[in-house]
Every structure is written in structure tokens, then in C-alpha cells.
Amino acid sequence: MLFNFFKDYQSELIISAILLISLLIIRFIIHFTITKVARNTGINEARIRLIRRYITVTIFLFAVLIESFIFGTEFKEIAVVFSSIFAVIGIGLFAIWSILSNITSGIIMFFNFPYKVGDKIAIHDKDFPITAIIEDIRAFQLHLRIENGDLVTYPNNLMLQKAVTLVEKDAIDDVIDDDSEAV
Template identity: 70%
Template sequence: MFLESYFSQIIATLILLIVLIGIRQIVIVLVKKIGRKSGINEARIHLIQRYSTVTIFLIGLLFFSIILGAEPQDLALVFSSVFAVIGIALFAIWSILSNITSGVIMFFSFPYKVGDKICIHDKDFPLEAVIEDIRAFQLHLRLDNGNLVTYPNNLMLQKAVTLVQKDAIDDGHDAI
């Protein structure tokens, strides 16, 4: 009786799960290929893969609620309420989200890699250092004197940056 009543929803849900799992696998493979082709370290590749999985999961929840019979007006009310609350919360933590977004952008289009020596042209805090690690929120930069500086990802995209020496860590030579 239960299966007869909800047969179409069960089938639609199974199809949705298969499609979402397939899309997730394709996205994971594409991100891994792009990351490896660009020479990006595994930690950043896994981070972008997690972001993609969460996005696919949220889209899946939307389609699942439609399959279960939620009305568009109800979904609009729920989403507008949720986005209003999230908008207020995000305004409070905008810099964190800015750094995460910058980290995703840097994954796909950042011309520098771990080990490169760069110069950041900032009038208040000029900086020349070797990129030690690229994280979700910031870069770890090692100064010539050995100090570690964490530099926010969003500032990295806002400032002019010059490559001083490629693979400075591996070379062991002074900057040119």
C-alpha cells in the first residue's frame, strides 16, 4: 500500500540520487584534473571538491522537496526567510566569505604556486616572501628572515603581485 501510494516519488527520488551522484563524480574528477594540470597541491583540490559536494547536496535538497510535493510558493517563502537570516549573518562575517570565495577563484586562476617567491606591492605593507602554503582563508608566506606571515586571500586578489623567483624553495638560489 505504501509503495503503491508513493511509487512515483520513490522512483523520482532514486533517479535524482543517481543523477546527483553522477554529477558529483564528474565534478570531483574535473576539479582533480584541473588541479593536477595546474600543479595545485592536494589539500586545495580536496577543499574545492568539498565545496562542490556541499553545493550539489543543497541543489539536491531543493529538487527532493519538489519531488515530495512542496509548492513553489512555500519554497519561495522558506528560501526568502533563510536567505534573509543568512544575509544578516553573512554581513557579519563578510571577510571570511570573501576569503573563501577568493580561495576558490585562486584555485582556478592563480598564476603562482607553492614555492614561488613573490613580491606584494602594498603601499602600507610591501612584502617579498616565498609562498609556503595556500589555504582556504589565507596564504602562508615565509619571509627571508624566517618569519611566517599569513596573508588573506581577498587581499591577494586586490594587490599587485610580481613573481620574483619561480620555485624558490626547491632552487635554493637567491632571487634575481
């Protein structure tokens, strides 16, 4: 029974193995490149892992799609499955669009964001202006420490929509130095 399976699907299994090896090599190259670029620009390790996880999931979904074609699934059948899945996901994601916009903003900020952890910034919001030190940049929000010591979480999508000014670079080092001198 098992031997018949390998005999009947020999070419598909060989193509699948080649696909798997190719995608693993591509994943390794992309992860290496992201890590190298991120470390050269001073991005912290948690954000690097997050973006690498996004890349891995994307490659996995791409592999599942290609595998279905390799094993003989027709485009029409895949289109029905994916349109059904996307309809359900679309309805669900419409309810949580702000989460998606924050994740997308987090990815954009990973590759193109002039501020780093430790920088003191001013967010020019007419309703809630903030001057704070960036403590952490996460998938959904930034953690900002304001002058009175309170922690403010600020959504990533608003960070890209508001005007932001760099007040002081690496201000967190100054705060740490002030705390150590006080002891």
C-alpha cells in the first residue's frame, strides 16, 4: 500500500522535495538578510524575530499553494477554496481592521522608521501631544515612557499618520545614567 503510494506519486514527491529545499534556502537567505540589515540599523532582536516569523508564515502559505498544484489540484478548485476562506477571513478582518493596520504599520516601521528604541520623540497630535522616550517597538504599538514615568502605548498606525519630531537621540541612556548617579 505504502509502496504503491510512492510509486504512483514518485515525480510529485521529487518535485515537492525540490520545492521544500528551495523554499528553505530562500527562507534562510531572507532571514539572514533581514537580520543583517536590522542589526546594522540598530533594530532590536524582538522586532527581528517578529518580521522573520511573518516571512516564514508567508513562505509556508506559498508552499501549500504550490504543493496543491503539484499534486494535481485544478485552479478552479483552489479558487473556490480560497474565495471561501478569504470571504470568511474578510468578514472577520473587517471587524478587526485596526489590528491589521497596526501590524502593517509595524512591518513598514521595521524597514523604514527613522526612530529607534531609546530616542526621545515628540508626537504632534492636537488632542493628545506626547513627548516621550521610545522604550519598545512592538507589532501593534510603541511603548513610550513620558516624563512623569508613566508608560503610554501608542498604536503603530497613528505613529505613521502623525507628525513626529526627534527631540533627543538615545535619550534612554541619559535616563539610565541619571538613575545610576542617583544611587
